[in-house]
Amino acid sequence: MAYWLIKSDPETYSFDKMKKEKKTFWDGVRNYAARLHLRAMKKGDHCFFYESMNGEPSIVGVVKVAKEHYQDPTTTEDWSCVDVEYSEPLKRPVTLAEVKANKKLAKMALVRIGRLSVQPVSGEEWDEIIKMSKS
DNA sequence: GCCAACGTTGGC
């Protein structure tokens, strides 16, 4: 079981929309590092859903990988997408500011390489963020 | 709306 973090601009695709639709395909990744991570995802892996650029950037919920990577249907070029399904919201959102303020999370890709739209999360980081969301 | 950081492109 691996953990990931996927970012979305809520104007494009919000967690609320995800909740209503239950499932979506995660397309539009046009970055080699992100593509590498997409292709490493396995069915059943858990992902944090991160919303950027709308008020306070935050991790808002959890989704699961429903289908492993396949050709992104929105392009004929060599890009991948995956299917993800709604799992559960966090008890409360964990903001980027909180992640940055937590020393245990200083190594997270979210902090170090903010622009990466699909990134791996370690088990420790996952647990820590879940813990923060419950406090 | 500005600016910093990163990724990509293209010239050499």
Add this chain to the structure above:
DNA sequence: GCCAACGTTGGC
């Protein structure tokens, strides 16, 4: 194959 320049992203 390196590196500078440019474009884009995203936080503030």
